Every structure is written in structure tokens, then in C-alpha cells.
Amino acid sequence: MIRTLALTVALLLVATALVAExxxxxxxxxxxxxxxxxxxxxxxxxxxxxxxxxTDRPLTIHLHGYDIERALTPGTPVxxxxxxxxxxxxxxxxxxxxxxxxxxVGYLEVHPR
Amino acid sequence: xxxxxxAIVGSVATxxxxxxxxxxxxxxxxxxxxxxxxxxxxxxxxxxxxxxSFVVIARVRTPPGEARRxxxxxLLDWRLGRxxxxxxxxxxxxxVSVALLVLVLAAGLAGxxxxxxxxxxxxxxxxxxxxxxxxxxxxxxxxxxxxxWAATFSWVDGVVHRFSGGDLCLGLRYxxxxxxxxxxxxxxxxxxxxxxxxxxxxxxxxxxxxxxxSLITWTGMLLFGREVWLSRGDPFAVAFxxxxxxxPMDIRVxxxxxxxxxxxxxxxxxxxRDVSFSMMVFVLLLLSTVTFDGxxxxxxxSALESGLYGALAPxxxxxxxxxxxxxxxxxxxxxxxxYTAFATFMAALTDGRLxxxxxxxxxxxxxVPIAIAxxxxxxxxYLLIQGQLMIRxxxxxxxxxxxxxxxxxxxxxxxxxxxxxxxxxxxxAIVAGHIVAVWVAHAVAVREFVTSRVxxxxxxxxxxxxxxxTVVSLWIIAQPIVEPxxxx
Numbered sequence: 001m002i003r004t005l006a007l008t009v010a011l012l013l014v015a016t017a018l019v020a021e022x023x024x025x026x027x028x029x030x031x032x033x034x035x036x037x038x039x040x041x042x043x044x045x046x047x048x049x050x051x052x053x054x055t056d057r058p059l060t061i062h063l064h065g066y067d068i069e070r071a072l073t074p075g076t077p078v079x080x081x082x083x084x085x086x087x088x089x090x091x092x093x094x095x096x097x098x099x100x101x102x103x104x105v106g107y108l109e110v111h112p113r
Numbered sequence: 114x115x116x117x118x119x120a121i122v123g124s125v126a127t128x129x130x131x132x133x134x135x136x137x138x139x140x141x142x143x144x145x146x147x148x149x150x151x152x153x154x155x156x157x158x159x160x161x162x163x164x165x166s167f168v169v170i171a172r173v174r175t176p177p178g179e180a181r182r183x184x185x186x187x188l189l190d191w192r193l194g195r196x197x198x199x200x201x202x203x204x205x206x207x208x209v210s211v212a213l214l215v216l217v218l219a220a221g222l223a224g225x226x227x228x229x230x231x232x233x234x235x236x237x238x239x240x241x242x243x244x245x246x247x248x249x250x251x252x253x254x255x256x257x258x259x260x261x262w263a264a265t266f267s268w269v270d271g272v273v274h275r276f277s278g279g280d281l282c283l284g285l286r287y288x289x290x291x292x293x294x295x296x297x298x299x300x301x302x303x304x305x306x307x308x309x310x311x312x313x314x315x316x317x318x319x320x321x322x323x324x325x326x327s328l329i330t331w332t333g334m335l336l337f338g339r340e341v342w343l344s345r346g347d348p349f350a351v352a353f354x355x356x357x358x359x360x361p362m363d364i365r366v367x368x369x370x371x372x373x374x375x376x377x378x379x380x381x382x383x384x385x386r387d388v389s390f391s392m393m394v395f396v397l398l399l400l401s402t403v404t405f406d407g408x409x410x411x412x413x414x415s416a417l418e419s420g421l422y423g424a425l426a427p428x429x430x431x432x433x434x435x436x437x438x439x440x441x442x443x444x445x446x447x448x449x450x451x452y453t454a455f456a457t458f459m460a461a462l463t464d465g466r467l468x469x470x471x472x473x474x475x476x477x478x479x480x481v482p483i484a485i486a487x488x489x490x491x492x493x494x495y496l497l498i499q500g501q502l503m504i505r506x507x508x509x510x511x512x513x514x515x516x517x518x519x520x521x522x523x524x525x526x527x528x529x530x531x532x533x534x535x536x537x538x539x540x541x542a543i544v545a546g547h548i549v550a551v552w553v554a555h556a557v558a559v560r561e562f563v564t565s566r567v568x569x570x571x572x573x574x575x576x577x578x579x580x581x582x583t584v585v586s587l588w589i590i591a592q593p594i595v596e597p598x599x600x601x
Binding site: 040045064065066067085086087088089090091107109110111112 | 144146147526594
């Protein structure tokens with residue numbers, strides 16, 4: 001019984017590893033905002049995700065939960081790379097330089113396989 | 114091999130605009146990462162709730178007029194039970210609780226003011242408010258034992274008694290007509306702090322509010338007596354007490370005997386017949402704030418809020434607070450109005466022996482399991498993820514850079530439960546809560562009405578109300594959580 005269960009779990013893990021994909025996402029902030037159709041980014045659990053950020057003004061971008069922060073400057077694309085290990089809906093916030101305010105510009109949704 | 118894949122985008126949230134000018138914060142403090150429950154799952158949950166209701170109504174047959182006496186098991190018959198109920202065990206628990214209160218207040222007032230680096234916001238909003246609510250509902254009325262305000266009052270009372278022979282309490286007569294109204298007013302104020310007040314996560318502000326609450330509580334106990342104030346004026350003793358009626362433990366102390374009983378979940382909700390009008394209002398207030406908390410995190414609220422935000426432009430910066438306050442006032446009123454309407458409907462369908470007011474008061478506790486289930490579903494992952502902050506806060510409660518237990522650098526594991534597990538837990542909890550609610554309402558009906566036919570007729574409006582309430586709960590957990598945007 002336990003052996004069967006362990007085997008099933010192991011097989012599932014292998015299967016997950018095999019179907020995990022690499023996902024590249026290009027996101028461009030204009031005036032500190034994302035275009036309407038890229039405000040919710042969906043990936044699958046286990047994916048290797050690369051988000052490439054471009055901006056027209058200097059700001060700091062923060063992906064909640066995974067807690068990744070990058071400083072962006074105009075003209076230099078910056079990448080965030082991570083494995084989407086945990087499922088959930090994670091806010092992406094910007095902090096404009098000099099300003100204290102945070103703004104939610106979008107969400108990363110990691111869906112279970 | 115690397116496969117490039119552009120992410121799929123677009124959702125309901127984007128359609129109405131994720132970024133409301135000032136989307137509301139959801140709940141007192143902390144981040145939520147819940148994925149919305151998928152449509153098919155919430156539809157299945159709703160269908161299961163409806164089907165289960167009819168099964169309960171059709172299968173459970175108790176002759177009317179015969180109060181159902183649930184099975185009980187006295188834990189004091191066992192050694193472990195006696196040990197847990199021992200006076201010394203309780204004294205230790207109370208001492209720990211008071212020490213924690215002092216620590217939390219000290220950290221809040223004197224510590225680092227970054228909300229996640231200070232013990233106070235996590236200890237108050239997550240461990241105490243969500244955690245004690247869970248324990249009250251699922252285990253028993255632990256708060257009645259460890260309440261540090263009540264414990265300190267008793268200690269001082271004991272000292273006064275020893276040295277002067279008198280009582281600390283001034284022994285003022287509590288006006289009977291006041292019912293639990295003081296608890297209602299204080300609970301409403303607390304709900305405002307939790308759901309509206311922008312300083313709720315600021316350690317010093319939160320600790321100052323706790324100090325204010327302490328003064329009110331001690332004054333109340335001083336004037337009217339400990340037990341009188343706790344049962345009528347103290348919002349948390351009353352709220353945790355209501356939730357604990359659902360729990361499987363029941364403490365009875367009679368002059369001849371002490372009992373600490375195990376009972377079925379929900380049995381405490383139909384054990385007492387006398388629910389006063391003010392108590393009914395308190396219960397509806399408690400339920401409505403829980404639902405409002407969930408509702409403020411939905412895109413629907415966000416859209417409503419941004420609409421009002423634009424329309425109320427002349428009011429300036431106070432708009433967000435005003436809009437949330439209006440919502441917080443509206444929800445309890447809606448709950449009271451809808452519930453009273455259904456009670457009238459019940460009175461009309463039954464033999465007319467009981468007025469709609471009496472029906473409303475006798476049945477109100479049967480709604481509690483639905484609220485508890487929704488609360489469990491709503492906070493489950495939040496508690497598991499945000500609760501982990503405690504691991505690092507115990508090592509550095511003031512945020513001064515200490516590392517008392519070597520855990521100060523712990524980072525919460527956001528993958529502690531997967532979305533699928535969270536979804537099933539949430540939907541199963543809600544459906545189970547619904548079944549208990551229907552069962553409790555049925556038990557109350559059997560007690561209150563004379564013939565089986567009237568019992569059955571009385572349950573029709575109740576069933577409609579409960580299914581509606583459950584479907585709203587399921588709907589909320591199926592909504593994408595809208596996170597705080599810029600404030601102001």
C-alpha cells in the first residue's frame with residue numbers, strides 16, 4: 001500500500017519534471033503601467049520562468065511571494081528568473097524612485113498542473 | 114530543450130481594470146496569495162450544498178417538541194482531562210498569556226515600526242484574531258481560560274481581597290436593557306480598525322489601540338464585575354464565545370459538579386433557547402463583517418470602489434476611508450434586513466404561534482456554522498503562510514536585529530500548501546459547514562414547533578437563506594484576490 005503510494009508520488013514528480021517548461025515573458029512598462037492585456041501573467045507550477053522587463057522611466061519592480069526585486073532603468077532590459085515552485089496569485093508592484101507609494105501593476109498566477 | 118511560450122493573459126480582473134485608483138486592502142495585515150477556486154469546483158460545491166440540505170431535511174427525523182439531547186462525554190473522567198483542567202495548569206497558561214500580551218504591547222510601542230519586522234501586527238492579526246477564532250470554533254472556548262485581561266483583573270482582585278477583604282469590583286448594577294450593546298459597539302469599532310483603518314498594521318498605532326481596549330475592559334470589569342462585563346460588554350469574549358458554541362467542547366460548572374464535555378460539532382448552537390435581541394444583532398454583525406472582509410478583496414468591490422472614488426472626487430483624500438466605512442456600515446444592515454425578512458417569511462409559513470421576532474432570535478445561531486466554514490476557507494492558506502512570520506519574529510520580536518533562537522533569518526515558505534489542496538479544503542469546509550447549519554436549524558425547528566408539517570414548512574425559508582449564504586461564500590473564494598493598490 002505504502003509502496004504503491006510512494007511509487008505513484010515518485011512517478012508524478014518525474015512526470016511534473018518532464019512537462020515543466022521554460023517560459024519567457026516580455027513585459028514593457030509605459031508610464032509605470034503595463035498594457036491592459038499583460039496585467040495577469042499565467043504560468044504553470046514547475047515552469048522555469050524568465051520575465052524580461054523594459055521601462056521608460058526608472059523604477060523598482062517587486063514580485064511578491066517569490067520576493068524578487070529588480071531596479072529598472074530606461075533602455076536596459078532586466079531579467080527576473082525563477083522556478084514557479086509555489087502556486088498562487090502574486091502581486092507585482094512598482095516603486096517609483098523617490099516616491100514612497102507602491103503601485104500594483106499586475107499579477108503573476110502560478111496554476112497547479 | 115527550451116520551449117519559448119508566451120504566457121496566456123487576460124482575465125476578469127483585467128477586464129474591469131486591476132488597478133483601481135485605490136483598491137482596498139483586504140484584512141488587517143499581510144499578503145494573500147490565494148488562487149481563485151475554479152468555476153466548476155464552486156458550482157459543484159454549491160450543488161453539493163443544495164443536495165445535502167434536502168438529504169438532511171428528509172432523513173433526519175426527530176419527533177417535534179422533543180429537544181434533541183446530544184451525546185456527551187465528560188473528559189474529567191480521564192486523568193489527562195483532569196490534568197488539563199487543573200487550577201495550576203490554568204495558572205501557568207494565564208501567566209504565559211499575560212506575558213505575551215506585555216511583550217506584544219512593548220514590541221508595538223517601542224520596537225521597529227516595519228510591520229513585518231515587529232511582533233505586534235502578526236501576533237495580533239494572525240495569531241490572535243484568526244488563530245484564536247479557529248481554536249474557539251474547532252476546539253473550544255480557550256479564550257475564556259487564557260484571556261489576559263480577565264486574568265490580570267482576577268490577580269489584582271485576589272490581592273485586594275487578601276489585604277482588605279473587599280472586592281475590586283465596584284458592584285454597579287448592569288442595566289438589563291443594555292443587553293450586549295456595549296459589545297456590539299466595541300466590536301463595530303474593532304471591525305473598523307481591522308477592515309478600514311489605514312494604521313492597523315503600524316505597530317505603535319495597533320499597540321495604542323490595544324492599550325485603549327485594555328483600559329475599557331478593566332474599567333468595565335471594575336464597574337460591573339468580571340463575568341458581567343465579559344458576557345455583555347467585551348466584544349472578544351462574546352465573539353469567541355459565539356464561535357465556541359460550534360466547538361466540540363463544553364464546560365459546565367454547577368455547585369455539585371464540574372463537567373468538561375465532548376459533544377458533536379454545532380450542538381452548542383441549539384443548546385440555549387434564549388438569544389436576546391441584542392445578541393442576535395451581535396451574531397449578525399459578526400457574520401457580516403467576516404463576509405465584508407472577503408468581499409472587499411473581490412474585483413466587484415474594487416470596481417464599485419473605483420466608481421465611487423471617481424464620483425466623490427470633491428471629498429479628496431478621505432474618500433477611501435469613507436467608502437470602506439460605508440461598506441462596513443451597509444453590510445450588517447443588509448444582513449439584519451435580509452435575515453429579518455426571512456424570519457417573517459418563516460412566521461408566515463408556520464402556525465403563527467411564534468412571532469417573526471421570536472423566530473429570528475431562536476434561529477440566528479444556526480447561521481454560525483456557515484460563517485465559521487467560510488472563515489476557515491478564507492484564512493486557511495493565509496494562516497499557514499503568514500503564520501510562518503512568527504518563526505522569525507520569536508527570535509527578534511522588537512525588530513532590533515536580535516536572533517534569540519537562531520530563527521531570525523527564516524523566510525516563509527510560500528509553497529507550504531498547493532492551490533489544489535487549498536481549493537478542496539475550502540470547498541469541503543464550506544459544504545460541511547452548510548450541512549451542520551441545516552442540521553442545527555432543523556434541531557431548533559423540532560424544538561420550537563409542534564407538528565412535523567410545521568417543522569418542515571419552517572425549514573423552507575431557512576434553506577433558501579442558507580443556500581444563498583453558502584453560495585455567496587463560495588462565490589467570494591472563487592474571485593481573484595485584488596491586492597492593495599496605491600493608497601491615497
